[in-house]
Amino acid sequence: MSKQTSVKLVLLGEAAVGKSSLVLRFVSNDFQENKEPTIGAAFLTQRCTIGTKTIKFEIWDTAGQERFANLAPLYYRNAQAALVVYDITKPASFIKARHWVKELHEQASKNIVIALVGNKYDLLVDPETGDEIEGRRSVSVEEGQALADEEGLLFFETSAKSALNVNEVFTAIGKQIPEEAAKPADQPSSSGRIDLNAPTDETGAIGNCAC
Amino acid sequence: MSATVESSRKLSTTERRPSMAERRPSMPAGRRPSVIPHLAGIEEPALPTTPDQCDVLICGTGLVESVLAAALSWQGSNVLHVDSNPYYGDTSSTLTIEQIKAWCHNVNINTAGFRGYSKALLYIPRPDQLNSRDYSIDLTPRVMFARSDLLSLLLKSRVYRYLEFQSLSSFHTFENDSFGKMSSSKEEIFTDQSLSLETKRHLMKFMKLVLESDSPKSVKELEAYKTTPFTEFIEAKYKLTPAQVNELCFTLGLSPIPNILTPEGLSRIRRYLTSFSVYGTFPVLYSKFGGPGEISQGFCRSAAVAGATYKLDSQLQSYDSKKKIATFTDGSTVKVTERLVCSPSQAPANAENVPDKQYEITRLITIVSKSCKEWFSEGESAAVVVFPPNSLPSANAFPVQVIIMGSGSGCCPNGQCIWYLSTVEKGDKARHDLETALLKLEESILRESEDGGFDVDLTDDDVVVRPDGNVSVINSVKLGKSFKEFVPKEKLTFLFKLMFTQFTSVEPFGVVNENIFKNALNQGSENSVDHEVLYSNMPSAEVSYDGIVTEAKLLYTSIVGSDDDFFDVDFEDDDEDPLAGTQNDSAIVDEDDEEFKDEMDFEL
Numbered sequence: 114m115s116k117q118t119s120v121k122l123v124l125l126g127e128a129a130v131g132k133s134s135l136v137l138r139f140v141s142n143d144f145q146e147n148k149e150p151t152i153g154a155a156f157l158t159q160r161c162t163i164g165t166k167t168i169k170f171e172i173w174d175t176a177g178q179e180r181f182a183n184l185a186p187l188y189y190r191n192a193q194a195a196l197v198v199y200d201i202t203k204p205a206s207f208i209k210a211r212h213w214v215k216e217l218h219e220q221a222s223k224n225i226v227i228a229l230v231g232n233k234y235d236l237l238v239d240p241e242t243g244d245e246i247e248g249r250r251s252v253s254v255e256e257g258q259a260l261a262d263e264e265g266l267l268f269f270e271t272s273a274k275s276a277l278n279v280n281e282v283f284t285a286i287g288k289q290i291p292e293e294a295a296k297p298a299d300q301p302s303s304s305g306r307i308d309l310n311a312p313t314d315e316t317g318a319i320g321n322c323a324c
Numbered sequence: 325m326s327a328t329v330e331s332s333r334k335l336s337t338t339e340r341r342p343s344m345a346e347r348r349p350s351m352p353a354g355r356r357p358s359v360i361p362h363l364a365g366i367e368e369p370a371l372p373t374t375p376d377q378c379d380v381l382i383c384g385t386g387l388v389e390s391v392l393a394a395a396l397s398w399q400g401s402n403v404l405h406v407d408s409n410p411y412y413g414d415t416s417s418t419l420t421i422e423q424i425k426a427w428c429h430n431v432n433i434n435t436a437g438f439r440g441y442s443k444a445l446l447y448i449p450r451p452d453q454l455n456s457r458d459y460s461i462d463l464t465p466r467v468m469f470a471r472s473d474l475l476s477l478l479l480k481s482r483v484y485r486y487l488e489f490q491s492l493s494s495f496h497t498f499e500n501d502s503f504g505k506m507s508s509s510k511e512e513i514f515t516d517q518s519l520s521l522e523t524k525r526h527l528m529k530f531m532k533l534v535l536e537s538d539s540p541k542s543v544k545e546l547e548a549y550k551t552t553p554f555t556e557f558i559e560a561k562y563k564l565t566p567a568q569v570n571e572l573c574f575t576l577g578l579s580p581i582p583n584i585l586t587p588e589g590l591s592r593i594r595r596y597l598t599s600f601s602v603y604g605t606f607p608v609l610y611s612k613f614g615g616p617g618e619i620s621q622g623f624c625r626s627a628a629v630a631g632a633t634y635k636l637d638s639q640l641q642s643y644d645s646k647k648k649i650a651t652f653t654d655g656s657t658v659k660v661t662e663r664l665v666c667s668p669s670q671a672p673a674n675a676e677n678v679p680d681k682q683y684e685i686t687r688l689i690t691i692v693s694k695s696c697k698e699w700f701s702e703g704e705s706a707a708v709v710v711f712p713p714n715s716l717p718s719a720n721a722f723p724v725q726v727i728i729m730g731s732g733s734g735c736c737p738n739g740q741c742i743w744y745l746s747t748v749e750k751g752d753k754a755r756h757d758l759e760t761a762l763l764k765l766e767e768s769i770l771r772e773s774e775d776g777g778f779d780v781d782l783t784d785d786d787v788v789v790r791p792d793g794n795v796s797v798i799n800s801v802k803l804g805k806s807f808k809e810f811v812p813k814e815k816l817t818f819l820f821k822l823m824f825t826q827f828t829s830v831e832p833f834g835v836v837n838e839n840i841f842k843n844a845l846n847q848g849s850e851n852s853v854d855h856e857v858l859y860s861n862m863p864s865a866e867v868s869y870d871g872i873v874t875e876a877k878l879l880y881t882s883i884v885g886s887d888d889d890f891f892d893v894d895f896e897d898d899d900e901d902p903l904a905g906t907q908n909d910s911a912i913v914d915e916d917d918e919e920f921k922d923e924m925d926f927e928l
Contacts, residue, residue: 185621186412187622306489309475309489
């Protein structure tokens with residue numbers, strides 16, 4: 114069996130740039146082993162096989178808490194990867210992306226893998242020819258690439274709608290995650306973490322304290 | 325696929341997620357439809373101000389309020405949850421050094437209205453040597469019993485998946501100028517060479533009573549002791565020494581006051597014993613990177629996933645109970661269709677109806693430049709130390725409770741340690757007791773770390789090989805025997821020291837008695853700025869999380885009408901984490917009973 118590691122990935126970006134759509138495209142696409150995502154999930158999970166290793170992404174969305182820039186430290190805690198998403202038709206969202214990258218450098222762990230993602234490529238494309246229509250784009254590839262180079266980020270332009278580059282983003286992140294940074298999935302780590310769902314006593318009772 | 329994405333987007337731009345109640349009946353009886361998680365609010369444009377309207381407005385993101393926000397959101401209420409601070413957690417927040425500085429400033433400036441804290445004294449000798457973000461300091465540190473209502477709720481609500489928990493098994497009692505480690509499990513009682521056979525028998529008998537204290541026979545028997553002080557009860561009935569009584573009542577029971585009654589004492593010790601070995605050979609856990617602050621954030625996230633709106637930096641100015649409109653200090657308003665819940669710490673400046681705050685908790689928080697690993701069990705990073713009443717040179721009338729958090733807890737850098745001392749003593753006496761206890765802690769850690777702690781003459785009788793292969797010293801009294809004459813060669817470096825007094829209307833006992841929260845639910849006078857505001861409480865003196873869920877449920881009931889559907893949520897989640905089964909406690913008692921017999925036979 115291949116080695117499986119677990120990676121916490123957080124989503125960042127202005128509202129309406131398509132963060133959730135990207136994740137839904139990734140999670141619900143053609144990965145048969147995983148069931149449909151559901152309401153109440155603490156986070157969405159998706160397995161991704163890269164060569165001999167399997168990565169289980171735990172994808173945390175902002176749950177709207179980014180609206181007033183009120184993301185909790187808990188959100189960034191131990192995140193090993195982040196998607197900073199902007200809308201290539203909205204320059205303001207690209208400016209906001211710079212802000213999120215800065216925020217990540219301040220709040221998140223130092224060796225976090227960040228991917229800068231310009232989403233909604235489908236809006237640029239003529240559905241007939243498949244070619245990019247001039248004048249529809251507001252953020253150039255060069256601008257995106259320049260920011261990525263400057264900050265050491267992965268860079269992709271995607272379309273959640275057409276699935277363009279979506280899997281590629283996650284695969285690239287998976288490749289970039291250092292082996293030692295990812296913790297073995299479903300295993301208690303050496304740091305003494307307790308799995309609250311695995312009581313050791315035979316009765317297994319975690320009922321209400323009746324005392 | 326794209327159709328479902330479209331519909332989810334449409335839903336979120338036009339209206340909020342339908343409530344659980346609304347959604348459920350529409351579910352087809354057979355296979356569930358492909359449910360797309362509503363990634364709440366993500367696709368909505370950023371709002372320039374707070375929403376115009378909500379069902380319930382909650383001011384303050386403390387732990388009780390956060391549990392309430394999540395419970396109401398999952399029930400289907402439209403919740404707006406705000407906090408006057410720029411961070412989550414309010415009275416239960418976990419703060420960096422810089423945030424602590426700002427917090428102290430706010431406590432000490434004279435503001436009108438309710439003040440939950442007073443006289444914050446902060447001492448940082450070399451501020452340039454502390455990297456603010458390396459520290460997570462709890463305003464209200466707590467530990468969680470392995471069998472408790474909050475832990476059950478963390479599982480049921482899935483909030484535990486946002487958090488990381490670690491074990492704590494070292495409970496020390498300060499007695500005769502030294503630290504003793506409590507014989508807290510049956511195994512330890514039997515291997516503890518310092519206990520006489522008779523004492524062992526009494527202790528076992530007592531533990532049996534505690535575990536059976538809710539059986540009909542015991543209930544009848546204990547009826548006669550309902551108003552008997554607990555210490556008197558165990559001393560007389562089980563012939564235990566005062567030191568053992570102290571250990572049971574204050575260290576295992578974590579009683580914050582000296583004179584608790586028998587039923588309360590029994591429930592506190594039962595809490596400890598039934599929590600032991602639920603997850604391993606330890607009774608309590610704590611959340612890594614900060615206690616209540618971290619757990620509050622988890623529940624806030626859960627609430628947000630269920631559709632709650634969050635806004636920090638928003639202070640309530642007034643509430644018009646006739647029009648049901650809340651006004652914030654920035655001028656924005658929100659119509660509240662159901663109820664406004666407010667933490668006393670976030671009350672409007674000229675509030676009139678904040679519940680009385682007749683109880684005090686004084687806290688001393690220090691960061692020391694020692695790992696303090698000598699106090700931790702193998703593989704752990706935290707400990708509890710208790711100074712029972714009258715154990716300090718200051719003749720403390722109330723116990724001093726200490727939570728020790730080492731660097732492994734994620735709250736401070738390597739080689740350092742955070743000590744949280746607290747007492748329900750009042751005024752200057754409280755501060756004096758805490759300073760005295762601090763001195764004793766300092767002496768102890770210098771003594772133990774200087775010569776490795778184990779250079780005293782230990783014989784084979786003083787150590788025991790545990791089932792897991794580790795060797796531990798059981799006769800800790802011996803470790804401290806030369807303690808009185810000990811003069812440390814060095815002084816401990818304190819990197820940070822914070823002392824403050826917190827006020828609350830919650831009595832410092834009765835952790836499972838919901839009546840202690842009920843008096844706070846008042847309505848107030850009609851012309852006040854906070855008429856009909858439902859106030860929660862400032863945190864209690866309890867060092868465990870007990871009481872949090874009780875209070876949240878009471879607030880929930882007064883809004884919804886009953887707590888029948890409190891977190892009554894079917895998470896249509898993946899199969900990896902089946903809901904934890906619940907069984908009643910009697911099964912455990914029976915099993916322990918069997919073990920008792922076996923071991924008694926063996927020992928006798």
